[in-house]
Amino acid sequence: MIPYTTEARTDTGVSNVTLGFWLFIASEVMLFGALFSSYALLRVSAPDWPAGGDMLVTALGVTNTALLMALTAVAWRAGRTRPASARWLLVIASAVALLFLLTLGLEYSGQWRSGHVPATSTFFAMYYTLTGIHALHVLGGIIANLWVIAATTSVDDALTSARLRVMSHYWMFVALVWIVMFVGLYLS
Amino acid sequence: MRIFSSDHKVVGLQYGVTSLAFLLLGFLLILLVRWQIAWPGEMLPEFYNQLGAMHGTIMVFLAVVPLAVGAFGNYFVPILIGAPDMAFPRLNMLSFWLYFVAGLIMLASFFLPGGAASSGWTAYPPLSILATSGQTAWLLGMFVLIVSSLFSSINIIVTILQLRAPGLTMMKLPFFIWSQLVTSFLLLLAFPPLQAAAILQLMDRLAGTSFFLPSGLVVSGKVLEVSGGGSPILWQHLFWFLAHPEVYVLILPAFGIVAEVITASTRRPLWGYRGMVGAALFMGFMSFLVWAHHMFLTGMGPTMSAFFQITTMIISVPSVIILSSLVLSLHGGSIRFTAAAMFGIAFLPMFGLGGLTGLPLGLAASDIPLHDTYYVIGHFHYIVAPGTLFAIFAGIYHWFPQISGRALNERLGRLHFWGSLIAMNVIFMPMFAQGLAGLNRRLYDGGRTYTASAGFEFSYELQAWAAVALGLVQLFFILNLVLTLRRPR
Numbered sequence: 001m002i003p004y005t006t007e008a009r010t011d012t013g014v015s016n017v018t019l020g021f022w023l024f025i026a027s028e029v030m031l032f033g034a035l036f037s038s039y040a041l042l043r044v045s046a047p048d049w050p051a052g053g054d055m056l057v058t059a060l061g062v063t064n065t066a067l068l069m070a071l072t073a074v075a076w077r078a079g080r081t082r083p084a085s086a087r088w089l090l091v092i093a094s095a096v097a098l099l100f101l102l103t104l105g106l107e108y109s110g111q112w113r114s115g116h117v118p119a120t121s122t123f124f125a126m127y128y129t130l131t132g133i134h135a136l137h138v139l140g141g142i143i144a145n146l147w148v149i150a151a152t153t154s155v156d157d158a159l160t161s162a163r164l165r166v167m168s169h170y171w172m173f174v175a176l177v178w179i180v181m182f183v184g185l186y187l188s
Numbered sequence: 189m190r191i192f193s194s195d196h197k198v199v200g201l202q203y204g205v206t207s208l209a210f211l212l213l214g215f216l217l218i219l220l221v222r223w224q225i226a227w228p229g230e231m232l233p234e235f236y237n238q239l240g241a242m243h244g245t246i247m248v249f250l251a252v253v254p255l256a257v258g259a260f261g262n263y264f265v266p267i268l269i270g271a272p273d274m275a276f277p278r279l280n281m282l283s284f285w286l287y288f289v290a291g292l293i294m295l296a297s298f299f300l301p302g303g304a305a306s307s308g309w310t311a312y313p314p315l316s317i318l319a320t321s322g323q324t325a326w327l328l329g330m331f332v333l334i335v336s337s338l339f340s341s342i343n344i345i346v347t348i349l350q351l352r353a354p355g356l357t358m359m360k361l362p363f364f365i366w367s368q369l370v371t372s373f374l375l376l377l378a379f380p381p382l383q384a385a386a387i388l389q390l391m392d393r394l395a396g397t398s399f400f401l402p403s404g405l406v407v408s409g410k411v412l413e414v415s416g417g418g419s420p421i422l423w424q425h426l427f428w429f430l431a432h433p434e435v436y437v438l439i440l441p442a443f444g445i446v447a448e449v450i451t452a453s454t455r456r457p458l459w460g461y462r463g464m465v466g467a468a469l470f471m472g473f474m475s476f477l478v479w480a481h482h483m484f485l486t487g488m489g490p491t492m493s494a495f496f497q498i499t500t501m502i503i504s505v506p507s508v509i510i511l512s513s514l515v516l517s518l519h520g521g522s523i524r525f526t527a528a529a530m531f532g533i534a535f536l537p538m539f540g541l542g543g544l545t546g547l548p549l550g551l552a553a554s555d556i557p558l559h560d561t562y563y564v565i566g567h568f569h570y571i572v573a574p575g576t577l578f579a580i581f582a583g584i585y586h587w588f589p590q591i592s593g594r595a596l597n598e599r600l601g602r603l604h605f606w607g608s609l610i611a612m613n614v615i616f617m618p619m620f621a622q623g624l625a626g627l628n629r630r631l632y633d634g635g636r637t638y639t640a641s642a643g644f645e646f647s648y649e650l651q652a653w654a655a656v657a658l659g660l661v662q663l664f665f666i667l668n669l670v671l672t673l674r675r676p677r
Binding site for chain 2: 001002003004005009011012014015016019020023024026027028030031032033034035038041042045046117118119120121122125128129133
């Protein structure tokens with residue numbers, strides 16, 4: 001009933017789903033932009049700031065970076081595969097995303113045991129807040145993945161393909177944000 | 189009519205009815221405030237602070253923006269561009285219900301121990317972090333509301349760009365549609381930083397972090413035991429990065445509605461359409477570069493102040509272009525003075541007054557003595573009350589026949605108009621004098637312990653009576669709605 005949901009409109013060159021998705025990403029950029037700016041402002045105005053490597057477990061950060069790279073590759077593949085076979089790729093992607101959350105949980109519990117809670121210092125406050133909001137995006141991605149998988153039988157293939165493509169871009173964005181966080185928190 | 193409907197007209201009406209209810213509630217809260225200022229009585233300062241904070245929050249976030257964008261945007265954007273519905277109807281429905289939940293959270297906060305949020309609609313830390321649990325509810329409510337606004341703005345932008353009827357090119361769109369488009373971009377891009385700020389403030393309140401709490405903060409004679417190192421100014425930057433574009437979110441749809449009403453009442457096309465579109469786009473862009481003119485008192489230094497003073501003076505130009513075009517659109521027309529036209533035409537000088545009185549606030553030298561005085565309150569209420577609200581009333585009178593199949597009663601409409609115009613001016617005009625005398629906006633006894641308040645008691649009483657009158661005049665409007673809807677088509 002609504003035209004141009006999945007097919008591109010000739011004068012704008014995009015479909016509704018594509019345009020809506022990129023507008024969503026624009027607002028997400030503003031959200032993370034504000035968070036990163038806050039981080040930068042608090043960090044430069046602090047008299048001393050710990051090195052991320054001394055406070056955080058870099059090995060776990062590297063593991064998570066690798067997991068998100070793999071996840072992006074799988075999701076990218078799923079965005080360019082026929083809906084029937086793409087479903088399994090999304091299942092794998094969701095499993096990798098779950099592993100990412102488990103690794104982060106592992107690091108959280110380790111920090112918590114050594115008494116590093118958000119109230120400890122602005123460094124840990126930033127660490128928990130930034131990674132926490134990012135983790136919520138990973139969780140949201142898993143739910144969206146499952147929703148796309150569940151809906152493959154009830155909507156036509158064109159819509160599923162559009163959704164798969166959106167998910168592949170979404171995971172890429174999530175990985176990109178993580179890389180900025182990884183560099184900002186663990187490596188500097 | 190189904191309650192959970194994804195039809196854009198149903199969603200638009202749901203937005204309209206809910207936000208009008210919030211408008212009434214926001215007004216009743218401030219009526220108590222005006223009464224308290226005129227005759228300081230038993231009211232506790234804590235309760236007074238809740239009334240002020242929730243009046244601002246409800247009016248801006250739950251009444252005026254949902255009316256201007258949620259109601260008018262959802263209802264008329266698809267109709268005016270020939271689209272079957274919004275681009276994402278289910279998302280649209282979700283947007284309304286999230287707004288509804290946000291409203292319920294805000295309302296429920298009045299019943300929390302310690303009451304609703306009391307740190308002003310700007311929620312400045314450190315006060316807001318030390319405040320009672322109402323502030324937590326406020327932050328959660330804002331969070332939900334921002335998600336709602338995100339869905340709504342994506343929907344409006346995609347609908348306008350993608351679902352235009354064939355051959356309806358961008359420069360043929362009604363100015364109303366352009367105003368909704370620019371407004372939606374502002375909502376889309378300006379609200380997320382406040383969402384980030386709300387998360388950080390929630391962390392400060394619930395997890396004991398110190399994003400906005402400096403080291404060594406002394407509260408009630410004791411040093412606060414927090415890790416410290418935060419910056420209260422950071423909140424102000426994040427808040428005003430939203431809240432200045434928010435001002436244009438309040439005014440742009442009003443321009444759009446008035447343009448529709450004026451062209452219909454004068455039976456002439458809009459004067460200077462291309463200039464108006466360009467001005468709206470330029471205004472939308474510039475609105476992201478002026479936020480720190482709310483922060484001249486934070487000691488951010490003359491270089492920063494100079495930058496934001498210049499951008500503020502520049503952004504007044506597109507407002508003048510749009511306002512002048514609207515005035516010139518009246519020229520040579522044969523105006524039918526219906527209630528809609530009267531509200532629409534009165535919008536022009538009232539908004540002009542609000543805009544002109546804003547110029548001294550955009551310059552640091554004159555803003556510093558006027559900051560946080562009643563002068564500021566007078567200035568932005570002229571923009572939002574006889575400004576945006578008049579435009580919204582003009583839109584309701586103008587489009588009511590199209591919505592319901594019946595026209596509103598003209599006689600009651602005119603009583604509503606003249607009563608509102610006079611009452612609002614009696615309320616807001618004395619604020620300029622009070623502010624110039626140095627009266628601070630947040631004093632629960634009207635500043636009676638300060639010499640600056642001497643001689644203003646009479647104006648306080650006048651304002652209180654005018655506020656009562658303003659409330660009574662709105663009964664004409666409510667009566668009009670009820671009587672008209674009960675009449676057969």
